[in-house]
Each structure stands twice: as structure tokens, then as C-alpha cells.
Amino acid sequence: KKKIAVMTSGGDSPGMNAAVRAVVRTAIYNDCEVFAVKEGYQGLVDGGDSIVQMHWQDVRGYLSEGGTLIGTARCMAFKERKGRKLGAKHLVERGIDALVVCGGDGSLTGADLFRAEWPSLLEELVTDKEFTEAEIKPYKSMSIVGLVGSIDNDMSGTDSTIGAYSALERIVEMVDYIDATAKSHSRAFVVEVMGRHCGWLALMSGIATGADYIFIPERPPKAGEWQQELKDVCLRHREKGRRNNTVIVAEGAIDDQLNSITSEDVKKVLVEIGLDTRVTILGHVQRGGVAVAHDRWLATLQGVDAVKAILEMTPETPSPLIGIEENKIIRMPLVESVKLTKSVAAAIEAKDFDLAISLRDSEFID
Numbered sequence: 001k002k003k004i005a006v007m008t009s010g011g012d013s014p015g016m017n018a019a020v021r022a023v024v025r026t027a028i029y030n031d032c033e034v035f036a037v038k039e040g041y042q043g044l045v046d047g048g049d050s051i052v053q054m055h056w057q058d059v060r061g062y063l064s065e066g067g068t069l070i071g072t073a074r075c076m077a078f079k080e081r082k083g084r085k086l087g088a089k090h091l092v093e094r095g096i097d098a099l100v101v102c103g104g105d106g107s108l109t110g111a112d113l114f115r116a117e118w119p120s121l122l123e124e125l126v127t128d129k130e131f132t133e134a135e136i137k138p139y140k141s142m143s144i145v146g147l148v149g150s151i152d153n154d155m156s157g158t159d160s161t162i163g164a165y166s167a168l169e170r171i172v173e174m175v176d177y178i179d180a181t182a183k184s185h186s187r188a189f190v191v192e193v194m195g196r197h198c199g200w201l202a203l204m205s206g207i208a209t210g211a212d213y214i215f216i217p218e219r220p221p222k223a224g225e226w227q228q229e230l231k232d233v234c235l236r237h238r239e240k241g242r243r244n245n246t247v248i249v250a251e252g253a254i255d256d257q258l259n260s261i262t263s264e265d266v267k268k269v270l271v272e273i274g275l276d277t278r279v280t281i282l283g284h285v286q287r288g289g290v291a292v293a294h295d296r297w298l299a300t301l302q303g304v305d306a307v308k309a310i311l312e313m314t315p316e317t318p319s320p321l322i323g324i325e326e327n328k329i330i331r332m333p334l335v336e337s338v339k340l341t342k343s344v345a346a347a348i349e350a351k352d353f354d355l356a357i358s359l360r361d362s363e364f365i366d
């Protein structure tokens with residue numbers, strides 16, 4: 001009988017609750033015991049009351065709740081081997097032999113490292129006399145499965161991440177609100193959206209709201225030239241009768257020389273052509289609220305598959321990441337996907353923007 005733990009880690013994203021619910025119920029359905037680790041890796045490091053057994057009814061109502069009800073955190077201690085050793089100790093203490101981590105690339109990097117180090121962490125725990133050889137024997141391998149919970153949609157190898165469509169929906173709703181007041185006053189608005197190194201939220205919301213101009217890190221405009229182009233586009237739209245302008249700026253926007261482009265930079269340019277311009281930084285409203293239907297079913301199907309993957313895993317199976325490709329739930333090697341995701345940022349830094357885009361679009365078929 002397997003004992004499976006589930007946690008949410010890193011930045012919260014709508015749909016994480018649906019993922020936890022699916023893992024809990026699929027585990028119970030398959031006769032496994034299931035535990036929630038509170039506050040991400042911090043709960044592993046703390047042990048005790050931070051690791052609680054979950055029952056069917058504990059996740060009742062989870063589908064329609066925003067955020068993550070089992071908590072999330074950024075945990076510095078887990079970045080140190082000492083913290084990971086404590087995590088291993090607390091899992092073995094509870095007899096847990098599988099872990100589902102729902103988080104972004106940082107959390108999944110941590111998960112991968114944890115699994116790679118697992119045998120040596122256990123050896124150390126025996127040397128430290130925390131456990132005997134006989135006690136650790138049943139825990140020689142730890143099954144780890146990743147689910148990508150991130151509003152940024154920045155993971156390579158999967159079409160969408162849990163939370164991305166909810167954040168997109170929220171942005172579009174907010175831009176519609178802004179457009180209404182902008183039109184009334186004939187104003188221009190610069191709307192800054194989240195996404196760090198990934199322009200997906202900016203691009204998709206820009207298309208969905210008919211923005212005049214969109215700044216994303218993967219397709220940076222030419223340094224020193226974008227200003228005139230932006231002016232020309234906005235003026236042309238005004239000449240055609242548009243009463244407002246909307247410019248969407250990804251928080252990680254840059255020009256092709258890697259200089260950052262901030263919403264204030266954009267505002268300055270628009271003011272130069274006489275537009276009454278305001279900046280709205282959407283901030284954390286993008287993460288808040290309940291998950292849209294897409295994220296609920298994505299998280300549910302992926303949570304179910306995470307448990308299935310655990311039940312099918314052998315000690316030799318590389319840790320899988322559950323993704324979605326062309327509407328099919330897929331498993332891909334966690335390490336490869338995290339590596340690819342990190343190489344996108346490296347390609348951008350090397351100014352190879354085409355490579356960045358192709359790396360993000362890379363596919364894994366199991």
C-alpha cells in the first residue's frame with residue numbers, strides 16, 4: 001500500500017486546489033494513504049503537523065476555491081542539503097514513499113534534486129542514527145511526480161500550465177474594464193502583466209483584447225526604433241477613429257539589446273505624442289480568484305495521472321512531469337523539461353530569440 005504526499009510550492013496558481021483534490025481522491029480510490037504537505041517544501045522541512053493525512057471529504061469544495069488551501073511558500077531551507085535531509089527524515093517517519101509536487105520550474109528543480117539525492121540522504125540519516133538500515137529498507141526509492149502549477153505558462157514541453165488560463169481570463173476582464181474608462185476619456189493605457197521571462201500572458205491577452213501594441217521578451221522590438229513604431233501604430237489607430245489605446249507590457253519586456261522596457265518607458269513615449277496616458281500594473285489580481293473551467297479539468301486530469309504514474313513507476317523510471325499536448329495528458333521526463341525551460345532564458349540572454357521560441361515549443365511524446 002503506497003503512501004503518497006502532495007504539496008503545492010512556489011507562486012500560487014488557480015487550479016492548484018483541483019490538483020490536490022484529484023491526487024487525494026485518486027490515491028484513496030486506489031487504496032493508497034495520502035497526505036498533504038502544508039506550505040510547500042517548508043512543510044517537509046518542518047514535519048510534524050505540517051504533514052497531515054487527507055481523507056475524501058477533506059477536499060470537498062476544493063474545485064471552486066482560489067489560491068491553494070494547503071498553502072505554499074518559498075523555502076530557503078530546502079535549497080540546502082540540510083533542509084532536504086530533514087525533509088527525507090519527515091517523509092520516512094510517516095512512511096511516505098511518493099511525492100507529487102505542483103509548482104513552477106524552481107519547485108520542480110528542487111523535486112528532481114531531492115529524488116537524485118534520496119539514496120545518499122537516507123544513508124546519512126542512518127549514519128546520524130535517525131533510522132536503522134532495516135527501517136529505511138522499504139524507502140530505498142522515492143517516487144516523485146511533477147505537476148506544473150504556474151500562471152506564466154512558461155514550461156517547455158506542455159501546452160498549458162495549471163493556472164495560466166485563469167490568469168489570462170482575469171487579465172482580459174481587467175483590460176475590458178480599463179478600455180471602458182479609457183474610451184470615455186480618450187486615454188491611452190499601458191497595462192503591465194505578469195509572466196517574468198515568458199510573454200504568453202501578455203501576448204494572449206493582447207490578442208484577446210485587441211491591444212494596439214504588445215511587448216514580450218521572446219520577440220523584442222529593435223532598440224531605439226520601437227519608440228517611433230509605437231507612436232506610428234497608436235496614431236494610425238487614432239486616425240482611424242479609435243478613442244483609446246491599449247499597450248500590454250510583459251513584466252520581463254526587453255528590447256533586442258536586452259535593455260528592459262518598463263511600463264513607465266512606454267508611457268513616456270505615448271505622452272510625447274500627446275496621449276493622456278495612464279499605467280496600470282495588474283499585479284496580484286492576476287493570481288487571485290477561482291480557477292476557470294480549463295484549469296479545473298487540466299488539474300483534475302493531471303492529478304489523476306500523477307497517481308497513476310506513481311503506481312506504475314519502478315525505481316528506474318525517471319521522474320515524470322505531467323503535461324498536456326494537443327489536448328492529451330502526457331508524461332515527459334521532469335529533468336529534461338526543466339532543463340529546456342531554463343535554456344529558454346539562456347537563449348534570450350544570448351539574444352537568440354528564435355531559439356528561445358523553438359525551445360519553449362519543444363515537444364516530448366512519451
Ligand code: ATP
Nearest residue numbers: 010011041074075078079103104105106107109110
Ligand atoms: P513560480 O514559477 O511561481 O515562481 P517556482 O516553483 O518556480 O514557482 P521558486 O521560488 O523558484 O518558485 O521555487 C519554490 C521553492 O522550490 C523554493 O522556495 C525552494 O524551496 C524550492 N527550490 C527552488 N529551486 C530549488 C533548487 N535548485 N534546489 C532545491 N530547492 C529548490
